[in-house]
Amino acid sequence: MSALFAPTLKENPTEAEVISHSLMLRAGMIRQLSSGIYHILPLGLRSLEKIMNIVRRELNRADGQELLLPALQPGELWKETGRWDIYGPELIRFQDRRERDFCLGPTHEEVITDIARKEIRSYRQLPLLLYQIQTKFRDEIRPRFGVMRSREFIMKDLYSFDRDQEGLQISYQKMYDAYSKIFTACGLEYIAVRADSGVIGGDLSHEFLIIADSGEEKVMKCPKCLTASTQEISHCPECQAEMEEKRGIEVGHIFQLGTKYSESMRAYFVDQDGKEKPLIMGCYGIGIGRTMAAAIEANHDENGIKWPWNIAPYEIIVIPVKLKNQASIELAESISQQLVDEGYEAIWDDREVSAGYKFKEADLIGFPVQVIIGEKALKNSILEIKIRSNGKRLDCTREQLTAMVKKMKND
């Protein structure tokens, strides 16, 4: 712990208006470099990596294949689809030394369609689901709320290619299901609602929102069935239950694009009937950093972050209370090592600071579990476990620790 680069703050930073931003700064997860541009510090990165790996796992299970596309994109491609003129000043443009137009990718429809048109020849290559996790650049009119809306941010974007509308429906449903699994695996309550397609274009689209009181979007949700909407619905046709109003943070968006890009960029394949047809496309985004911020919005209290287990930067912190007691120190180190050997992400607080200081900081950073080495541990070999999410404290012996931690992880 003493070696960990996690510069925490006792006081609330003035620039942070929303709780997730404030807590990320206070917990030493991020720092700002410029408006809408952030350093991701070790704790922040660990959490992001957890989310990214959950995303990878679920997308791979849904037949997605990961690749990495260029962030640096020639303006030519954007001129082909007309978005060079349409996208506006949000697109960060510049010229290279030969005065050719370039931009930093805010999204990758053009680039993925370019590789698709070059390499997809036959219906036999379809369906194809390609995704990447990459830094995107958007010169937002007004960056705000920390990593919630920044100018440089990590996004997962997946693109589906199908031979026909029927195939697109299948791919779309696969992604819809994968998204549901992703947010559930992150330990988050989410809701999916019909949405407008916006600048991306296309037909059907859904937004995925994380439920949090501080969310910017109002959602009407039926407590009985799965119906939800961003608009007011007077009655729920099937079940007649009262719709309840919730607030949500948009973290994912899926679109059925159809042939918007494949036609304008001439991305055709030869179908079974020997005819050339445009690829039917879909695109599917998740804001990784925004998901992390939303998780904090949904899981915190006045003392700090209450990480869902699966996306916590670390799972367990071991806190020795008695600093001058060698047995206490050794016990903390040994228990921490035991947990690591058992596959947990545990660290122990080896700093020469008061017990209260350690407790406050452990709560702030939001370790799901604190293992406290106090009087009882030294006299009666009883460890104390504090569960961050509900504040409960439990006693156990060292022999029982493994089983107890395992149980907490599974809950």
Add this chain to the structure above:
RNA sequence: CGGGGAGUAGCGCAGCAUGGGAGCGCACUCGCUUGGGGUGCGAGUGGUCGGCGGUUCAAAUCCGCUCUCCCCGACCA
């Protein structure tokens, strides 16, 4: 881009109306102390007062320009 606010030590701020010592709390360093909820005491380190120009014997303070950051609106993962 329109409207509002702020730049003084790493962080949070006072000082500015009425020009003349650059201060407070936290953090940091050292010593002692304390050790179950950001211990206490003492001694220290650290600042071109966002930048440029002007007024003045003298500018953090007055005037002009400029840069940056934050908040509200249109946009979005």
